[in-house]
Amino acid sequence: MTERAPPTYERYLPWRRWVEIGFWVAMIGANCIGNSMTTLIDMRRQGSGVEAWEPAVWEVSSALVWLLVLIPAIAWYTRRFPLHWENWRRRIPEYLLASIVVCIIHVVGMVALRVLAYRSQGMTYEFGPWPRELVYEYLKDIRSFATIVVLVEGYRFLLRRWQGEASLLAEPDEGPPLEPVDRPERFLVRKLGREFLVAANDIEWLQAAGNYVNLRVRGHDYPLRSTIAGIETRLDPRRFTRIHRSYIVSLDQVASIEPLDTGDARVHMKDGSALPCSRRYRQDLRQRTGAEAA
Structure with a gap:
C-alpha cells in the first residue's frame, strides 16, 4: 500500500x-x-x-x-x-x-x-x-x-x-467473495472521493475510539465503524492480539515489553509508539512475542 x-x-x-x-x-x-x-x-x-x-x-x-x-x-x-x-x-x-x-x-x-x-x-x-x-x-x-x-x-x-475512513469489504451481489469476509485480508479506505485497499497485515495496531476503531497503518489512522471486540473476532489471532480493553496490536510490530510496578506493562512498537498493556494480557503477550523486557 x-x-x-x-x-x-x-x-x-x-x-x-x-x-x-x-x-x-x-x-x-x-x-x-x-x-x-x-x-x-x-x-x-x-x-x-x-x-x-x-x-x-x-x-x-x-x-x-x-x-x-x-x-x-x-x-x-x-x-x-x-x-x-x-x-x-x-x-x-x-x-x-x-x-x-x-x-x-x-x-x-x-x-x-x-x-x-x-x-x-x-x-x-x-x-x-x-x-x-x-x-x-x-x-x-x-x-x-x-x-x-x-x-x-x-x-x-x-x-x-x-x-480516510475504512470499511470492511462486503460480499458481492453475485458469485462468491474473492477473499473470506469473516476474516478480512484487506480493508477498503475512502478518502476525498478516492478508494484504495489496506492489507490487514499492514495494520500495526488498533485503538478503540467510541463507535470507531482507528487502524494504525504506517503512521496514519483510518477510522473503522466497529467496536474493538467486534473487529477482534475478525482478525487473524496468529497475527493480532488484545493487550488492553482499547488496544489490539500486530505481533510482528511489537519491539519490546516494559513491565511496570503496577503489574501492567508498556508495549513499545517498532514505529516508536508506546501502548498500554493490562496485566491480564501481559504474560500472554510476552509468551506469544518472545519479546525481551525493555
Whole structure:
C-alpha cells in the first residue's frame, strides 16, 4: 500500500484544536454581540430603563456557560454516544433527555453569573418564575443543542473523509467473495472521493475510539465503524492480539515489553509508539512475542 494521507491533513493536525476553539469562540461571540445590541435597541424603543450594560451581561453569561461547559460536554457526549442512521430511533430519546440536562445547566449557570454581576453593581437580578422561564429557555436551548450536535457530527464526518475512513469489504451481489469476509485480508479506505485497499497485515495496531476503531497503518489512522471486540473476532489471532480493553496490536510490530510496578506493562512498537498493556494480557503477550523486557 503506497497511499498516504494528504499533506494538507497532516499540516492541519497541529492547528486542529486551535481551529476548533476559534470556531466556537467566533460563532458564540458573534451571536453574543448581535443579541446584546438588538436587545438593547428593542428595550430602548419600548422605553425601558435598563442600563446599557445589562443586555451585555445577559448574553455574556449565557455565552460563557455554552463555551466553557456545554459545548465541551456535548462534544464528549456525541463522541461517547454517537448518533447514526443505524441507531437514531434508540438514540433520539436519550438525546432529548440530554437536551433537558443541557438546558438546566445552562439556566442555572447563567443565572448564577448574572446574580454575581448585578451584585457587583449593587443591584438585584430577577430571573422570573422558574417553571415558566425554564420552559421558555428550553425552547431556545433545544434548537441550540440540535445545531451544535449537527455541526459537531458534520465536522467529524468531514475529518474522517479527509483522513480516510475504512470499511470492511462486503460480499458481492453475485458469485462468491474473492477473499473470506469473516476474516478480512484487506480493508477498503475512502478518502476525498478516492478508494484504495489496506492489507490487514499492514495494520500495526488498533485503538478503540467510541463507535470507531482507528487502524494504525504506517503512521496514519483510518477510522473503522466497529467496536474493538467486534473487529477482534475478525482478525487473524496468529497475527493480532488484545493487550488492553482499547488496544489490539500486530505481533510482528511489537519491539519490546516494559513491565511496570503496577503489574501492567508498556508495549513499545517498532514505529516508536508506546501502548498500554493490562496485566491480564501481559504474560500472554510476552509468551506469544518472545519479546525481551525493555
